[in-house]
Amino acid sequence: MRLIFNTLTMQNFKSHQDLTVNFGEVTKITGDNAKGKSTIPETLPWLLYGTDAFGSKLDPSPITYEAEETKVSLLLTVGEKTVLLGRGVKKGKVNYYVNDVPSKAKEFKDVVDQLFDKEIFLSLFNPNYFFTLHWEKQRALLLQYVTAPANKEVIRHLPEEQGKYLGTLLKKHSLTDIEKIHRESKTSLDKKYIAAQSRTKTLKEQLEQFNDMNVPLESLKVEISQIDKQVREKEALLDSIWEKNQAYNSLQSKIRGLQDQIEMSKERWPYLKNEVIENTCKTCKRLLDEESVQAVKEEKQVRMDVYQVNHKKMITERDGLRLQLAEMEFNDVAELREEIRKLDESGQPLRAAIQNYSQITRLTEQVQQAAADEKDTLISLNESIFILDSIKAFKAKEAELQAEKVQGLFETLSIRLFETQKNGEMKNKFEIEKNGKPYRMLSLSEGIRAGLEVRDVLSQQSNLIVPVFVDNAESITSFKQPVGQLILSRVVAGQELKIEEVDA
Template identity: 70%
Template sequence: MQVIFKTLILNNFKSHRDITVNFGERTDITGDNAEGKSTICEAPTYVLYGTDALGSKLDPTPITYEAEEIKVSLLLEVDGKELMLGRSLKKNKTIYYVNEVPSKAGEFNEVVEKLFDKDLFLSLFNPSYFPSMHWEKQRSMLLQYVTSPINKDVIKHMPDEQNKCLAALFKKHNLEDIKKIHAENKNTLEKKYIAAQSRTKTLQERLEQINISNVPLESLKAELAQIDKQVREKESLLDKAWEKNQAYNSLQAKIRNIQDQVEMSKEHWPLLKNEEIEDSCRTCKRPLDEESVTTVKKDKEIRIENYKANHEKLLKERAGLKAQLEEMEFIDVTELRNEIRELDPQGTPLREAIRIHGEFGRLQEQVKQAQTDENETLHSLNESIFILDCVKAFKAKEAELQGEKVQALFETLSVRLFEEQRNGELKNTFEIELDKKPYRKLSTAEGIRAGLELRDVLSQQSDLITPVFVDNAESITSFKQPVGQLIVSRVVAGQKLKIEGVDAE
């Protein structure tokens, strides 16, 4: 799109009561200070946005006189089609005009917004506007026309190891996700690695504190096995002796029991033997007949025979048990117990030595596993650190390539898009430099040249050609002809305001 200023009409605008400016391909505005040269630069932006050429709010009120209405009209040619825009202020009320037709603010703003972006237009019209914006806005505006290099183009400029690493990771995640994943991994693994080191050290210290026997483990086990064998053999003898003694004691108990029965039988015999045969009933005391007495006598005889038979049986049983007892032997196990008591403790130091051998072996395995875990954690940690370094290198290379693409747009200016932090990370920035001097330190002439080159780059990249206003042109001897309509303001001492529009021949 090409925008051309055709005619500017000022009525009671600041120092100008009534003036019409007919623009040519180049328009020279000359005159002494305070002749209203810069006001002409402010008028187009006032019509479009109600601001001065730097985007600040503008008060259009006449300076040295009073007026009921202030009005500014600008005739534009946009790609060959004319458009008349106007803005007036009457009794603090703003009236808008589109092709001389009064319009609402929204309708007017919609027409202007369809033409071009405000910041872009002001940057192209006034070379001093772009550097006045916040650096983030400057950066964003310039980079919207410069595509970032694609991942494939960036990694092919990186070392092979980093190239292979990122190429594999890019199949699953984007760069920011890769950074987040491995930044979190790094934090987690650093803590895990410290814990792993601590565990390895603790286990190693415990291992070093163990006083292990110089006697081989197999020898200790063999010696203990021999002692245990002897103990088991003696315990087996002790068990057998206990069984025999248990039988002996049991037989003795039976004999004592029968002996008690014999004694009880003896005590019962006199009572039975001397029992009298009564001739009367024990209950009713009536005399018994001869037959009953005979029956009573016979009962006593039977009971005596039974007693004798039972007594004899007890005596025989006692005699038989005593005969068995005489054939049995009660074994004294005192010596055997003493032998076991003396022998068994001999295995205690051997068992302790074997236990220490076992603990030492377990600790060795734990130390080995802890070292393995520590090494694996360190490997994973180093892997995440390497990936983060790859991400950092990728961003640096991406910034370098993007910077080269941006720098290729300029002839004399250099543009800094990034600055390196202490941690090696790149931080977004934006600095325009001329001969290594930042824009803010340039002289007026250098600033004009830098601004014109910058606005020409923006014009070319955005495909928008607008008029450009060069103020204070007297401070610069020459400058490259910018793209688009040129409006030049120059101070000429003692001269009244003079406007000359020149078209190409």
């Protein structure tokens, strides 16, 4: 799209009370200092945005005279459309006009914004404006028209393994998300790997404590089995003796019980033997007849006979048990118990040694598992590190390709879009150099040429052709003709203001 300035009308704008400028392909503005040369191009951004050519606030008030109203109008052509825009200030109030129709500020702004973007317009109109912006804004303004290299293009320039990994991952996630995932993963795995190393070391140290186990496990098992066999045999003997002693004690207890019964029986015999036969009834005290007395005597005799039979029976049973007891033997098992205790005690070191072998087996398995976990964690950690390094390489190559792409737009200028930090990361940067010198160190003529080259690149990339204003044109003898209308301001000593419209 091409923007063409046709006619500019100025009324009471700074030093110009009434001035009309007709623009050609080249418009030359010459004159001595303080003749209002720079005011003419300043009028154009003030009309559109209320600023000077650098985007700063501008006071259009008359300088050497008084006037009630300041007004500027511009007839311009944008593509195939012609529009007349006007702005004025009267008694402190700003007035807007579109095709001579009074408009509100927002309506006027909308019309201008639809024509072109403010930043790009000022950058194309005033070659020096671009360099007044912050470097991040300069960078963004240039790169908004330059597409970044496609992922596939960047991957083709990476080492095969890195390209293969990233190519697969980029099918599922963006590069930013991949980096977030693996940065978080690396942080987690770093801690996990340190913990895994510590666990492996601790378990190995525990295992090393058992390295003095010189006796084979099988020998220990044979020896302990022999001891256990002896213990079982002696315990079986102890059980057998205990059963016999139990029988002995039981028989002895029975004999004592019978002896007690015999003694009690002996005590009852005198009472039974000397029991007096009464001739009267114990209940009614009546005299008993001879037959009844005889019956009482016979009943006593029966009781005495029964007593004697029972008493003799107990003695016979006791004597029989005594004979059995005499044939039995009571064995003291204290010595046998002590033998069993000592045998069992002698097996404790063997059992402890066997237990140590069990711990060695367990610790060996734990060491192997810990080492495997440590190895797996290291593999995962190295994978995340490799992916992060691949992303770093991707960004570096992307930056390199993008820089090459941007650099290819310029003929004499060098553009720095990135700088490499100490950690290898690429950091955004923007600096323009000419012949190895940064813009801030260029001479006036070098700065103008650099501005014109940047301006032409922005024009080509944005597909927008805007008139360009070159101030202090007397400082450069020659420069490449920029695209679009050219407005030149040149100081000529002793000359009044002169405006020339020159065909290309």
